Every structure is written in structure tokens, then in C-alpha cells.
Amino acid sequence: MRKRTRRQLQGWGIAAAVIAVVWMAGNWASVWPVLVTVLAVSVVGGAGWGLLRAHQRAVGEDRQWRAQEEAKARELSMTEVDTLSWQDFEQYVADLCRRDGCQDVVVSGKSGDLGADVVGYLADGRKLVVQCKKYAPERSVSSQDMQKFVGTARLEHGADVALFVTTCRTFTKAALGLAVRQDIVALHRDLLGSWVKDAHLETLIPLNGSGGGARRPPA
Numbered sequence: 001m002r003k004r005t006r007r008q009l010q011g012w013g014i015a016a017a018v019i020a021v022v023w024m025a026g027n028w029a030s031v032w033p034v035l036v037t038v039l040a041v042s043v044v045g046g047a048g049w050g051l052l053r054a055h056q057r058a059v060g061e062d063r064q065w066r067a068q069e070e071a072k073a074r075e076l077s078m079t080e081v082d083t084l085s086w087q088d089f090e091q092y093v094a095d096l097c098r099r100d101g102c103q104d105v106v107v108s109g110k111s112g113d114l115g116a117d118v119v120g121y122l123a124d125g126r127k128l129v130v131q132c133k134k135y136a137p138e139r140s141v142s143s144q145d146m147q148k149f150v151g152t153a154r155l156e157h158g159a160d161v162a163l164f165v166t167t168c169r170t171f172t173k174a175a176l177g178l179a180v181r182q183d184i185v186a187l188h189r190d191l192l193g194s195w196v197k198d199a200h201l202e203t204l205i206p207l208n209g210s211g212g213g214a215r216r217p218p219a
Contacts, residue, residue, distance in 0.1 A: 078193050081167060086134040093132050093165055094118045100201040102128060115152040122161065122202075129159035135168035137189060143174035150182045161185065161205060165192055 084092055094107045097120050105120035118130035131149045133141060146164065153162035164179065165187040171179065179186040185205050187195065195204055 078167070078189065078196065081192070081196065082137070084134065086132070089134040089167070090117045090132045093130060094120070096195055097128065097130070097201065102201070114156050115149045116157045119157065126160035127158055128161045128163060129153050129157045130163045130165060133164070133166040133168070135166055137167065137169055139168040141166050141168060141171040141175050141186075141188075143172055143178060146171070146175040146178045146184065146186075150178060150184060153184065163187065163205075165195075167192065 081089065081092065090107050094105050097105050097118060101123040102120040103123070105118065107118050108116060115131045116129050117132040118128075120128050122128055131153070133145065135141070141164070149162065149164055153159040162183065163185045167189055169189045171186050171188060176186055178184070185207075187204060191204055191207060195201065
């Protein structure tokens with residue numbers, strides 16, 4: 001039954017095609033301009049689509065290249081940072097804060113500082129407390145590291161902006177989740193590289209954990 005139905009459909013299709021060809025032959029003067037137009041539109045449309053795809057591909061490749069170059073530049077900028085001792089790294093972070101307009105920046109420079117390695121004030125008066133961790137690039141900041149800073153940044157030091165900055169590439173998932181929930185700015189190696197390459201601290205604060213604190217009214 002199915003074979004018979006298939007044969008019938010094929011027969012109808014052939015018959016329809018023959019009728020269409022006969023009709024087109026009898027009305028060629030009217031048909032050929034339409035066919036030429038359809039063909040031209042198809043060619044132009046196909047060419048346009050090809051150009052669009054080529055453009056999108058080129059743009060994508062350019063963006064990828066730029067991202068790779070920016071990553072190389074950030075990593076190159078970190079070469080000097082990687083040679084610093086942990087004490088010098090704290091001084092370096094303090095200098096970055098001063099460069100971006102922070103006032104009264106102080107470096108503890110000692111252990112037992114309860115997470116406040118660098119303390120200062122942003123231009124709008126918010127108190128900035130920074131925890132600096134000079135870790136190897138392949139290491140991760142643990143949840144325990146973040147917990148210690150969470151427990152002291154605001155309760156002990158009254159931070160409006162709490163910044164955890166490290167030379168390693170990642171925070172663990174638990175550490176980053178804690179940072180976001182507790183309003184801590186988490187700056188890993190790539191973001192630190194951007195800061196070193198002249199990105200302003202105010203532009204980095206919203207990127208990883210909000211950590212912005214409330215703006216103080218002018219005195």
C-alpha cells in the first residue's frame with residue numbers, strides 16, 4: 001500500500017513538473033524576466049550573505065586576537081610584580097591605590113594585622129581595606145583565606161570597600177561565592193594585571209564581588 005502511494009505521489013510530481021514546463025514554454029515571454037530577477041536576487045543575496053559571514057568571522061578573529069594580546073600585556077606587566085617579596089608587594093599595591101587618588105594610605109608591613117595589609121580612603125571618603133596575598137600564579141585563594149578577611153575587614157577595620165588582591169589566577173568557587181555574598185572585591189591575577197596596566201581602581205571595584213560600600217556624604 002505504501003509503495004503504491006509513493007508511486008502515485010511520484011507520478012503526480014512528474015505530471016506537475018511536465019505541466020509546469022509546458023506552461024513556461026508557452027508563456028516564456030512573461031516568465032523569463034521573473035526567472036532572471038529571481039536568479040539575480042539569489043546571486044546578490046548569496047554574495048551578501050557570504051560577505052556578512054566573512055565580516056563576522058573577521059570581527060570574531062580580531063576580537064580573539066585583541067583578547068590574546070591584552071592577556072599577554074597583562075601577563076607581561078605582572079613579570080615585575082612576580083619578583084617582589086610579599087612586603088614589597090604590599091607597598092606596590094599601596095602605590096597603586098595612591099596613583100588612583102586614594103588618601104592617607106598606610107601599609108601595615110607586619111604579620112598579625114588581621115587582614116588589613118593596606119588601609120586608606122577613596123577620593124569620596126570611603127574607607128578602603130586591602131588584603132594582599134602574594135601567591136604563585138598556579139595557586140588558588142581558598143575559602144579559609146577569604147573567611148579570615150570577611151571576619152575582620154568590616155568588624156575590626158570598619159571597611160567600606162574591602163579588597164582582596166592576589167597574584168594567583170583564581171579564587172576557589174567557595175571563596176568567590178563568599179566574596180560575592182559578603183560584598184568583598186576579589187581581584188585575581190588578570191584583574192590585578194589590568195590594574196597594573198593603568199585600569200583605575202574605581203572601574204575594578206564592581207567587577208568581582210560588588211564591595212562598593214555606601215558613599216559617605218561630603219563633610
